[in-house]
Amino acid sequence: MKKLNTLLLLLGLLAGVLACTSSDGEDPLDVFREIAYNALSSSQKATINSNWQEAEVGAWVDGNYVVVFESTDPTLADLRVIVDPVNGRVVEILPRN
Template sequence: MNKLIYFILPFLLLGCLISCDSSGDEDPLDVFREIAYNSLTVAEKSTLVDQDFRAAEVTAWVDGYYLVVFRTTEDATLGPIRVVVDPTRGVVVEKLTRP
């Protein structure tokens, strides 16, 4: 019985390690992108060039806020959708007017 445990134990540990593997592919700014994306209306979401919110551009903004920019099919006439996010509270501060 002891020999069987020593034989099976490495496979169980290997299985646990593989299942607990955390992929480092996640972008920490995706949290702010998702907060901004959830603030968009259905009509705004329907005009996005890339329907995946992770494609939005995130840059630093004033007072420690982040600016999330969504490209739309209406950029030529209305400009992109720009949303300011407060990283501390995890909320949208404002949607900037489209230039």
């Protein structure tokens, strides 16, 4: 009986872990992309690749992330936005070089 209870407990824990796991394949970095995109002005948005949901996200200093939006204009550099993941806000929009 003790083995059966242990087995049922393990199965219940496994089911709980599987239920809490994201199975839709959503990228957890999408949150940072959306925060960065929403901070852009309409004129800035007009100069980036329309597929902003696939912007590159990388580590930055002080635990922040940098979201890099590709420019549609070859004369303009890519647009880089620094996002604070703890507070969920934009720290800075870096100037284009």
